[in-house]
């Protein structure tokens with residue numbers, strides 16, 4: 001299966017990460033907040049327990065241990081294996097974005113433990129739901145609440161993102177966000193492997 005993420009995207013993401021870390025390392029106060037938040041984020045990932053899922057192998061349904069289960073969900077309705085896996089990937093993705101951006105709002109520079117991973121193009125499209133280029137760390141005000149937040153002024157937000165990314169990365173992301181992918185086991189496996197690999201770099 002050909003990866004949807006090109007090398008230039010990975011390089012751009014690495015550069016963003018390096019820039020953020022340079023800023024964090026230059027300021028002991030930022031470094032402390034970063035380390036504390038990093039620990040919490042790791043605990044959030046580690047808390048997940050092994051999960052048994054029903055899988056179809058050569059047409060036969062078998063039970064296999066595939067991954068860690070997502071955070072406990074207090075819901076009476078039993079979640080399907082698929083939605084459990086999607087929830088896990090959302091958690092991994094959110095932590096990866098938050099770690100990459102140093103838990104710092106990329107719009108106003110505010111650093112806060114509750115900084116959120118905000119999608120650029122809607123996460124309803126699975127081709128870019130877990131694409132590291134398709135999200136960034138934003139504080140609650142810049143993401144949802146503020147007058148000029150991404151949710152209140154989406155056009156303004158997208159214009160800002162476009163400028164920030166530059167034409168080439170922007171266009172490439174737009175094309176990827178319009179792709180259709182089959183959300184099957186292979187796709188979910190590959191995504192999980194990629195995100196875990198990404199997160200493991202900062203263990």
Ligand SMILES: [Zn+2]
Pocket residue numbers: 105106107108109110138139140141142143
């Ligand atoms: Zn902000």
